[in-house]
Amino acid sequence: MSTAQKNHRADVTDEQRAQLATSGFYITDVLFDDEEIAAMRKELLRIASAQKEANKAGGTFAYALHEHSAPCREFLRHPVFQSLCTQLLGPEVYQTWNQMIVKMPETGGNFAWHQDGYYGAFAPDGTPTDDRAAMSASETLTFWVALTDATIDNGCLWALPGRHAEGFLPHRWNEAGKEWVGTYSTEEEIPVELxxxxxxxxxxxxxxxxxANITEEPRIGYQIGYAVEAGHYDRVPFLADGRLV
Ligand SMILES: O=C(O)CCC(=O)C(=O)O
Structure with a gap:
């Protein structure tokens, strides 16, 4: 039996649940087969090389991949996501967004401090806003899947343990980089190598x-957001009554 088949239920342990509550994050075991990872890596590199709108702050992004890519559409229905969502969010779940972030060695730079809750809130004229009333009130989670190893040298994520408990922290919108930039102390940062x-x-x-990616190889991540209520952008129904929609 392969690793992924063994772990398809991807049981969330008490320790992981406690870490999510106290630190605001936890790291899973390896939950996907080598073949699944290699297939997704190939597909995301294909999309990255075809993509025109590349090289935003932090790397090459592409969004809503379920609309453009059959392999991504299939990957998003992987039993691991179904299992984790059911355990962590319950039987009714929406997929709020999905995106790849490919950091090529030559272009993969820094991506600023932010809370994902800031993304997806827009003023009536379409500009990003930090108006809390425009932000989703729904409980949401982000899954960041490593499709290559993610290391300090190739631009892994860094996090601030426990700061989620403070609620929304101050950010400013950087129009040039098209990103929210956190304006709070970050001395307690820790790397999340995967x-x-x-x-x-x-x-x-x-x-x-x-x-930044200072290695010779791409760093590839696939990021998926989930919410328990519609009302966040994308809002693709994912689970109804615990079953894939
Ligand atoms: O994958 C990365 O380098 C950062 C992506 C990220 O934090 C985001 O898109 O919210």
């Missing part, structure tokens, strides 16, 4: 950033 096939699970209030 093996390919591991995931970081974190809340919409967990401050995180990522560093």
């Amino acid at each position: 093996k390919a096939g591991q995931m970081l699970v974190f809340t919409r209030l967990t401050p995180h950033r990522s560093g």
Whole structure:
């Protein structure tokens, strides 16, 4: 039996649940087969090389991949996501967004401190806003799947343990980089190094950033957001009554 088949239920341990509550994140075991990881890596590199709108702050992004890519659509229905969502969010779950972040050695730079809860809130004129009333009130989680190892040298995520408990922290919008930039102290940052096939699970209030890729190889991540209520952007129904929609 392969690793992924063994772990398809991806049981959340008491320790992981406690870490999510106290630190705002936890790291899973390796939950995907080598073949699954290699197939997704190939697909995301294909999308990255085809993509015109590349090289935003932090790397090459592409969004809503379920609309553009059959392999991504299939990956998003992987039993691991179904299992984790059911355990962590319950039987009714929406997928709020999915995106790849490919950090090529030559272009993969820093991505600023932020809480994911800031993304997706827009003023009536369409500009990003920090108006709390425009932000999703829904409980949400982000899954960051490592499709290559993520290391300090290739630009892994960094996080601030426990700061999610402070709620929304102050940010300013950087129009040039098209990103929110946290304006709070970050001395307590810790790196989140992952093996390919591991995931970081974190809340919409967990401050995180990522560093530059100074290696010779791409760093590839696939990020998926989930919410218990519609009302956040994308809002693709994912689980109803615990079953895939
Ligand atoms: O993958 C990365 O380098 C950072 C991505 C990120 O934090 C985000 O898109 O919210």
